[in-house]
Amino acid sequence: MQDQSDKCEKKFLEIVEKKLGDTSTVPLAELKRYCRMLTIYCDTEGKVSDSFVKSMEKCINEIIAIDGMKEILDVCNECPED
Numbered sequence: 001m002q003d004q005s006d007k008c009e010k011k012f013l014e015i016v017e018k019k020l021g022d023t024s025t026v027p028l029a030e031l032k033r034y035c036r037m038l039t040i041y042c043d044t045e046g047k048v049s050d051s052f053v054k055s056m057e058k059c060i061n062e063i064i065a066i067d068g069m070k071e072i073l074d075v076c077n078e079c080p081e082d
Contacts, residue, residue: 001039003043004039004080005032005039006035008080012072012073013031015075015076016069016074020068025066025067026069027063027066031063034056037055037059072077
């Protein structure tokens with residue numbers, strides 16, 4: 001699971017660097033948390049509690065509050081293929 005989370009984070013940061021040229025604006029703690037949550041969400045095939053979904057949405061909102069992050073999150077917001 002940690003491996004998938006690390007891949008998510010790496011993919012996100014690579015896209016940020018490619019599109020924005022700078023990763024310093026990325027809220028890393030939120031990104032790590034989001035990637036862990038996305039991994040859990042995907043592993044359980046979406047069978048998570050309402051509070052889990054609300055926490056995930058809060059995390060997403062904090063990431064997309066940064067200029068340019070919504071488009072990047074839209075690309076990264078998918079379950080990895082096995």
